[in-house]
Each structure stands twice: as C-alpha cells, then as structure tokens.
Amino acid sequence: MDRRQFLKSSALGAAGVAAASSLAAPAIAQGRQQWTMVTSWPRNLPGPGVAANLLAQRITALSGGRLEVRVSPAGELVPGQGVFDAVSEGTAELYHSVPAYWGSKSIGFLLFGSQPFGLTAIEQSGWINHGGGQALYDELYGRFNVKPFLCGNSGAQWFGWFRNEIKSVDDLRGMRFRTTGLNSEVLSRLGMAVQAMGGADMFQALQSGTLDAGEFIGPWSDSALGFYQVAKNYYYPCIGEPSSAEECGINLNAFNALPDDLKQAVQYACQSLHDHVLTEYNTNHAKALQMLVNDHGVQIRRLPDDVILAVGNASGQLMNELREHQDELVRRITDSFLAYRTLTNGYMRYAEGTYFEARAMDYSFPA
Known part of the structure; x- marks a missing residue:
C-alpha cells in the first residue's frame, strides 16, 4: 500500500456530507418510538x-419503553460495513460497530477506535470523557450527520493468529494478513499484504491458505470463530491494538429530535455499558485463553523484539504524518490524542505497569 495514497484517499473533503433529510419516520404509538439498530456483527456473536x-x-429500559430499539444484525438490513452510511442517510436510526471501519471516509475516525502503541481501554475512555476527546469525536462524526458515543471496548487485541512461527521482522514481508484501522497502515509499512474482511471470511481465508495470518478481536470471540483450528501460533504483546473501542452512532437528526430525557437515556445507556462490556470481554478472554491452550494446543508466543520495535517506529512515523495532515480537524484530533497518551503514560507506567511486573515475580501466593 502506498503511504501517500492511503493518506490522500482517507482525507475528508472540505464539503463533508450533507445532513440526511429523508430519515425514515419511526413508528410512534402513544408517545412511544421504535428505532432500528443495524450492527456490523452476526446475530449473537x-x-x-x-x-x-x-x-x-x-x-429501551432507561427510556421506560418510550424508545424501543430493535436489533438488525449484519446482512439483514444492510451489510456489516454499511451501517455507518445507513445511519448517516437515515435508513436506520443507530448502529453498533467500531470506528476502525470508517477510515476511507477520514483517517481521523481511526484514532477513536484503536491505535498501534496507543491507548488502553481505560485510557481511551479517559481521553473521551476527561481529555477533550468527546468534543472532537462529535465534530468529526457531525460532518456525516452522526452523533457518536463509546459503548464498550474489547480490551487488548492480540497481535494475531499465525500459521507459521515468526522469528524476525523479515518473516513479515509479503505475509498476507487480516487487520483493520491504523494497524493496517502500520503493518503495510513493514511489507505485509494487509486485507480487511469479516471474521468468518478470515477463517475461510486462513483455511484455504489465501491468508497467512490475521487478527480479529481476542480469545473469546476468536475461539468462537474457530481460528485455532487453522492457525496454532497466537502472538502477543497487543501492540497493534492495545484496545478497540465499540461505538454507537445515532442519526443526528433523530437524536436532536428526542426530548432531553430520552437523549440522556441514550447517553447513559452507552456509558453504563462501557464497563460491563470491557469487563465481560476480559473475563471471557481469560477463560477462552485457558481453553485454547489446554484443549486445543494453541501455542502462545511473544513477538521478537525487532518486530516490536519495527511496529513502534512505523506507528510513530504515521503519527508524525497525521500531525501534518491536510485536514486541520485530523491534526487537532491527533494532537489531543498524543497529549493525552503522554499524560497518562507518565502515570500508568508506574501505577499499573510496574504492578503487573511485581505480580509476576516468584513469591508465595495461592492460585
């Protein structure tokens, strides 16, 4: 992938996208509304x-039933990666997805999802809620007639499933690898042939040999999709996506038309779900990892140091380019993100980083 072409193609045009004026009228009966949520996922994944x-x-619950939401999984009403446009244009009122899918509209979207060597899930929430991130989040999505909220995080996403063991950064060159977001741009700079596809397609591509490796979410979701059946080497640390935000995007016209109490119900539903989703992922990731190792012979492997450093250097190069991006909003988002990363890293490296090092030392403690 050509770097300049990637940045050029993901730049946002000055005109933006006009607000949708044809929002499908929701069903209303005795003060109740019915909204359709389109998602990027198979039902119950x-x-x-x-x-x-x-x-x-x-x-639905926080609105007292006045705002009833019906879920439409990927492919039922629109394709999984078509949910943003469906909500922007008013085909549906809201979606559940991840920012990593919208990079072709503006590379700025990708900073709100996951970033190589970026923010952990808690840091990401901190940036949005306390570091000025929400205002920038609103400004970028508002260009597309969408009101965004974080509503979860899948936690640290492993570097990926590999059919063959990786010995050095040279082994990555020419490798066909599934990923999304900023990670795709970073890994392409290391010579990998990156591809974006859904989880089911990734399994089929690994099985057929048209992919050499790939990453999706983490042990819980990945085990359900069966990646361990076709690739036994599971690599850490989670430097490509140290967290991955899940988001709710709402048609801005529909959101603005709500009374204030229902706007708060939507906002609080998203905020209350963030902790629930993150802790559910981490709990089930831990259980699934035990199962993958003990029952399916998955080999947990650490990336070689030269791979880690190469990913870090390519990530830093990309961030420097985003600070000079032609879209001034992308520049402001990048500066805000980097400032918060520097701030929180100055604390977390001592607070949680050193604690986990201490917890891994050899001392007597019941299992």
Whole structure:
C-alpha cells in the first residue's frame, strides 16, 4: 500500500456530507418510538453481537419503553460495513460497530477506535470523557450527520493468529494478513499484504491458505470463530491494538429530535455499558485463553523484539504524518490524542505497569 495514497484517499473533503433529510419516520404509538439498530456483527456473536443486544435493551429500559430499539444484525438490513452510511442517510436510526471501519471516509475516525502503541481501554475512555476527546469525536462524526458515543471496548487485541512461527521482522514481508484501522497502515509499512474482511471470511481465508495470518478481536470471540483450528501460533504483546473501542452512532437528526430525557437515556445507556462490556470481554478472554491452550494446543508466543520495535517506529512515523495532515480537524484530533497518551503514560507506567511486573515475580501466593 502506498503511504501517500492511503493518506490522500482517507482525507475528508472540505464539503463533508450533507445532513440526511429523508430519515425514515419511526413508528410512534402513544408517545412511544421504535428505532432500528443495524450492527456490523452476526446475530449473537460472542462479544460485539451480544453487546449490541445489551445496548438495545438498556436504551429501551432507561427510556421506560418510550424508545424501543430493535436489533438488525449484519446482512439483514444492510451489510456489516454499511451501517455507518445507513445511519448517516437515515435508513436506520443507530448502529453498533467500531470506528476502525470508517477510515476511507477520514483517517481521523481511526484514532477513536484503536491505535498501534496507543491507548488502553481505560485510557481511551479517559481521553473521551476527561481529555477533550468527546468534543472532537462529535465534530468529526457531525460532518456525516452522526452523533457518536463509546459503548464498550474489547480490551487488548492480540497481535494475531499465525500459521507459521515468526522469528524476525523479515518473516513479515509479503505475509498476507487480516487487520483493520491504523494497524493496517502500520503493518503495510513493514511489507505485509494487509486485507480487511469479516471474521468468518478470515477463517475461510486462513483455511484455504489465501491468508497467512490475521487478527480479529481476542480469545473469546476468536475461539468462537474457530481460528485455532487453522492457525496454532497466537502472538502477543497487543501492540497493534492495545484496545478497540465499540461505538454507537445515532442519526443526528433523530437524536436532536428526542426530548432531553430520552437523549440522556441514550447517553447513559452507552456509558453504563462501557464497563460491563470491557469487563465481560476480559473475563471471557481469560477463560477462552485457558481453553485454547489446554484443549486445543494453541501455542502462545511473544513477538521478537525487532518486530516490536519495527511496529513502534512505523506507528510513530504515521503519527508524525497525521500531525501534518491536510485536514486541520485530523491534526487537532491527533494532537489531543498524543497529549493525552503522554499524560497518562507518565502515570500508568508506574501505577499499573510496574504492578503487573511485581505480580509476576516468584513469591508465595495461592492460585
């Protein structure tokens, strides 16, 4: 992938996208509204598919039933990666997805999802809620007639499933690898042939040999999709996506038309779900990892140091380019993101980083 072409193609045109004026009128009966949520996931997929259902239930409950949300999984009403446009244009009122899918509209979207050597899930939430991130989030999505909220995070995403063991950064060159977001641009700079596809397609491509490796979410969701059946080497640390935000995008016209209490119901449903989703992922990731190793012979492997450093250097190069991006909003988003990363890293490296080092030392403690 040519770097300049990637940045050029993902730049946002000055005109933006006009606000949709043809929002499908929701069903209204005795003060009640029915909204359709389109998602990027198969129905009930462990992780994001389940989280989408929970979000719909919470909005309905917190609104006292005045705003009833019906879930439409990927492919039922629109394709999984078509949910943003469907909500922007008013075909549906809201979606559940991830920002990593919208990079072709503006590379700025990708900074709100996951970033190589970027923010952990807690840091990402901190940036949005306390570091000025939400205002920038609103400004970028508002160009497309969408109101965004974070509503979960899948936690640290492993570097990926590999058919063959990786010995050095040279082994990555020419490798066909599934990923999304900023990670795709970073890994392409290391010579990997990156491809974007859904989880089911990734399994089929690994099985057929048209992919050499790939990453999707983490042990919980990945085990449900069966990647361990076709690739036994599972690599860490999670430097490509140290977290991956899940988001709810709402048609801005529909959101603005709500009374204030229903706007708060939607907002609080998203905020309340974030902790639930993150802790559910981490709990089930831990259980699934034990199962993958003990029952399916998965080999947990650490990336060689030269790979880690190469990914870090390519990530830093990309961030420097985004600071000079032609879209001034992308520049402001990047500066805000980097400032918060520097701030929180100055604390977290001592607080949690050193604690995990201490917890891994050899001392007597019951299992």
